[in-house]
Amino acid sequence: MRDLxxxxxxHLHLHLTGSMRPDTLAEWAARxxxxxxxxLPPDRVHGWADFQGRYDLARAVxxxxxxxxxxxxxxxTADAADGAGWLELQVDxxxxxxxxxxxxxxxxxVLAGAAEAPIPVxxxxxxxxxATAEHAERLARLAAATPGVIGFxxxxxxxLGRVGDFVAACRxxxxxxLRIVPHAGFYEPAAHVRDCVELLGAHRVGHAVTAASCPETLGLLAGRQVAVELCPTSYPPLGxxxxLSALLDAGVPVALGTDDPLLFGVGLAGQYQIARDLGCDDATLARLARDSITHSAAPAEVRGGLLAGVDAWWAGAGPDE
Structure with missing residues (x-):
């Protein structure tokens, strides 16, 4: 079986605090x-406040x-060990x-950390x-003016907000x-995902899980080739x-991400293992990897090298070899 x-x-969906290593968190909390x-206790479904409270405690260190x-x-470094050759790290x-x-x-x-990373970030x-529309616009101007920032x-x-309030910031x-990459369609219905594509000009959408049951939204995402950043371990704890299959069957590009591995406990290769456990064969896993690369903001030479590596992985020894 090919090594994931x-x-x-x-890796296109990772948050700064949520990327922290558990031993680093423990070290700094003691400090x-x-x-x-x-x-998060595994024996029950949690509300957003349960997640956010733990995230805030971790961020405080x-x-x-x-x-x-x-x-x-x-x-x-963790992503590199899991096969990532490009990381997009999100921070508010x-x-x-x-x-x-x-x-x-x-x-x-964050950019100084990226400069020390073993893979390009x-x-x-x-x-x-x-946030208010005014604060979002301030952050958008900061993003636009800062070399090394590739997305908003x-x-x-x-x-917490209305899509229409963020049109100016995204513009x-x-x-x-910059790439426009909002979270959408986690709790809100599929119309929220459509609004982010049509009003905000989203190039990718984080999560967008409610799109899976809406043919109109699936058609929009597939037709415009707007990628969905899907994070398998983020959803069961929050009910x-x-x-995944609905997105893939509709022709929607999908990039697997970890979201907040500090809290959800699974790294990038583990997300691909979950997809394999759900029945994705190696051809589909290679497709997911290609989608993550082609819908990234990585420079052309980085994308080309990674795509060649996917082809080599697929051409390598299969399950029976």
Whole structure:
């Protein structure tokens, strides 16, 4: 059976705090006398507040630019071990700015970590769905003005905001050549995904799991080749239904991601293993890897090398060899 860690891939859906290694979290919590977040109990479905509270506790241990650099470096090292040759790391600098100095200082620290990473890293600056339109536009201008930033996203619980409030911010970012990568369709219905594509000009959509039951939305995503960033371990703990086969059967590009491995406990290769366990054969797994690469913001030479690696992986020894 082909080794999933040897399958070249790009990682397009990972958040800064959620990428932290558990031992790093424990080390810093002890350093600062902070309480460690408890794991999400596996025996029940959780609400968003359960997840967000644990995320906030973990985020509190990040106290300096040096901490950020280490988180980025360690996250990229883990992804490299799982076969990633390109990482896009998302950060909303708002929550870190008070400790690091400014929004600009936070993004600079993430970029400094990217410079030390073993694989190339592109940075996505995100606003919260709960942010004001004005704050989102400020972050979009920061993203547009910062070399090394490749995308602008909207993260957090999509129920906190209205799509129309973020049109101007996304237009600012898109005019600067950035990828528009909002989270959508996690809790909100498929119409939310369509609005993000049609109003915000989304190039990719994070999660978009509610699109799977809507032929109109699947057709839109497939027709425009808007990729869905699907994170298999994010959905069962929060009681969210997801359907990989519906997306693939409709011709929607899918890039598997980890979202927040600190809290959900599974790395990038593990997400591909889940897809294999659900019945995806190696040809489909290679398709998922190609989708992640072709829908990334990686430079052409990086994409070309990774795609050649996928072809070599597929041409290699199969299950019976």
């Amino acid at each position: 860690r040897a399958l070249p891939k790009a 600062d006398g902070l309480r460690l977040p408890e794991p 990040i106290r300096s630019a040096g901490d950020v650099v280490r988180v980025v470096r360690e996250a990229a 600098p708002t929550s870190y700015a008070a400790r690091l100095g400014s929004l600009e200082d936070v993004v600079a620290a 592109g940075v996505v600056v995100a606003a919260s769905w709960g 996203g909207l993260s957090n619980d999509e129920r 600012l970012a898109a005019d600067a050549g 969210v239904a997801w359907d």
